[in-house]
Amino acid sequence: MLKLASLPSGELARRLRGPGLRLRTGPLVFCIRSRVPEVIDGLAALYGAHEVEQPGGFADFHVSINRALGLRRWWRPKLFFGIDGDSPFAPLPGNQGLPMLEWGLNWCITANCHQYLILHAAVLERHGRALVMPAPSGSGKSTLCAALLFRGWRLLSDELAIIEPATGRLVPLPRAVSLKNASIEVIQRFAGDAVRFGSIVHDTIKGRVGHFPAPVDAVHRADERPFPGWIVFPRFEIGVPATLEPLSRGHALMRLIENAFNYNVHRLAGFEALTHLVQASACRTFHYSDLDSAITLFEQMAHDATPATTM
């Protein structure tokens, strides 16, 4: 097993510019090509602990981030995301290579990996059980996820809950964690020296975006697929005290469906998988403004509430 950080100097860039860097994250291998310096440096800064596969195996997706050719190479350069030799999205400004790569990898998974049921949610693990936090962007889900992983919770993913429909287990997809705007400083204050952000990218469609690497432990334990324990719908609101409130399983199910990417593709099996998920989990809504009191409540929840029966 070869770690990205242990590639000889220059080898990372050579692979990215040439045959592709075969980066493993959870069950998937991405063959990534790019000549863009921000992407090369970003991968070095954020994915050092990840495994790199040698050619001769199987890569699930061929992706690339590259500059437009011609005059646009110099004049207000634009970047294209490529998949399977196609560029399905409008280009982005030249400094946004890394966020574009992260969005692109997520798109590959949500648009194609229908062997799994996929939700828009952060997922962490504590005491062998998974915490699933489904929420649309802007609800404070990523900030809360980042805070929890600096307090002993294992990161599975900050964006995608990947469920094996047959077993109900959650599949880890450890990748760099992305934070936006004020959340970047909030987590810098919260985690202190423990967090090392890569370069911050300004003026994206989502504002200022910063990434920090997934904890080494989360990357190493990517094969451990926990059963669900808790479903929490988080919401950040200025000035409110941290409160966890019970949510009926029926309501939880409806809200999971709203946050699912491919629920309709799975038909009855999708309904059954989500029904099992809510039955196996304690379901809560959560309002918070302060991270420390949030962590206290979550620790308490993880200790007291024995999750409901397993499936």
Next chain:
Amino acid sequence: MYTKTSEQRRDWACWALQHVELLPGLSAPQWELVISQARRADVLARLAARLQTSGQLDSVLAAPRSHLRAAMTLWRAQQDDVRAEAAQIAAVLRDSGCRVVLLKGAAYVAGDLPAAQGRLFSDIDILVPRAALRQVESNLMLAGWMGTHLDDYDQRYYREWMHELPPMQHLRRGTTLDVHHNILPITVRQPPDAALLIANAHRLPAYGDGLWTLAPCDMLLHSMTHLFHNDDLSHALRDVSDMDLLLRHFSTDPNFWPELMQRARLLHLQRPLAFGVWAASEFLGTPVPDEVRLAVDRAEVGWSAAIMRWLWRRVLRTPHVDAALPGASVAQFVLYLRAHWLRMPPMLLIRHLTIKAWKRIFAKSESPSTGQPA
């Protein structure tokens, strides 16, 4: 400079469609190329469905198999959706007093044809008599399908010159429906007589009196005509595969080939027929009787036919950069212009392209693209 190996440059999707029985023997790196190219050519679900039918899906390596299964899951869901949608359309148009003919993918599914195997969809197409268009449109609107392309020029483009209404979208389900009154624009030099197609249609028993499909020969001629005249060739290999499966299926009837040639003459579709027969046998090895091949070769001779075949060979392949032949982007551009040239008389075409270009520049300055994957 990194150069690709000859293995990487092969058209794997096309090869895989022809050699499904050899797929379980592929190595992991070979599968990587097959999955990537087949996904790009929109035939991944078709490969999966055919492996499933022949009982070989389980002997495929685990990593590529999970992609094949994922594509199958998507295909099954789309098949359910298409059947449900077809039943809705049949119910809504039952009292419109005309035959409603399903076209293309939806027809393959509703008719349980081999071309339904692994066929993915983006919309549903129906054909109705031109005289019934108003009635059909208003019935659909009352049931929740709304017109798209609402600006004046687009409306005029579709309603005066095209063979279909502007695409309709269902308000709640989000499904797209194209309502056609012919299989080619009214502005082509010799449009086929749509009444002949509708008169010859076959009833789909599963939908009562509600839905029909084109007769086998007409279905193939439509498939060939559609590809021959299309400006968007991104699904070209999948379309050739549809033709291949339909030809193999229908030609078990000994009268099929003579009838196909006769029907093509009657509908002025000999050139699309010659093209389709050539493309299917060239790319997917579809068996074609000698007399048909001779007739096709006789119709397509000289340097213009040679140039056309040079162009098509570059565009009907898997649209993956790895598999591209030299000159592919030029070929694509030339065939794009050709599709427009066939569609409209020259003056109308110049006007149309100018307005399209103007609208594109204007729209860009108004709303900058977001570029963010959903």
